[in-house]
Amino acid sequence: MSDDLSAALHDLAADHRTPPPVPGAEIRRRAVLRRRRRRTAVAGGALVTAAVAVTVTVGLLSGSDSRPDRTPAPVATQGHRKVVATLDLDRHRMTVDxxxxxxxxxxxxxxxPTGRMTVTAVHREKRMPAGDTGLGGEYDLKLPWVVELRTPEGRANYLVALTYDEKAPGTRDITRGWIGLRTDDARWLHDRLEPGDVIMVRAG
Structure with a gap:
């Protein structure tokens, strides 16, 4: 009786056995593809995380006090702007409008420097390195109403408010090549100049 029951159960199992939908080799191939897709997704997520971190870092660094408050002009168009101001170094005078x-x-x-100086950026406030101020190695200056310039030789120069010596403009030359103005005049000029404007500097 027991042998008959066992045989019947085996026959029943054989009748309802479902063959695998795909061969074993195909199943292994699909498993390999799934693993590769998972690795690619993980790597892609790491790249996105790194890109976000770099973007945040750059954004934080660009928030310094030297960030221009007006967008620099494209270099290709700067040379076509007209002269908006002239500076006579011998007379200590600048003429604007x-x-x-x-x-x-x-x-x-x-x-x-003399010649055509092009405005490249305009700063509400900018920290000037101690080596450029001539006031000693330990003195960085944060100056207001700074206009950044490009000299004919391609170097950077500045129009600044001489907050540390308001009596010098018009009487004495005290900078390391900068063009210094009284604070009120520097603010007025800062609000009028745009990147790409040209200042003509003459000696006499």
Whole structure:
């Protein structure tokens, strides 16, 4: 009786056995593909995380006090702007729209370059390195109303408010090549100039 029951059960199992939908080799191939897709997804997620981290870092660094408050002009178009101001180094005077502004330029040891200077950026406030101020290695200055310039030789120069010596503009040349103005004049000029404008600097 027991042998008959066992045989019947075996026959029943054989009748209802479902063959695998695909061969074993195909199942292994699909398993390999799934593993590769998982590795690719993990790697892609790591790249996205790294890109987000870099973007956040750059954004934080760009929030410094030297960030321009007006967008720099494309280099290709800067040379086509007209002269909006002239500077006479010998007379310590800058003329803009009929208004004369007293200036303090570079000393004999650090003369202000002459020629066409192009405005490249305009800063509400900018930290100037101690080596550029001439006030000693430990003194970085944070100056307001800074206009960044490009000299004919392609170097950077600046129009700044001489907050540390308001009496120098118009009387004495005390900078290391910068063009210094009184604070009120520097603010007025800062609000008028745009990247791409040209200032003509002459000696006499």
């Amino acid at each position: 009929g208004r004369t502004l007293p200036v303090s330029a570079g000393s004999a040891q650090h003369p202000t």
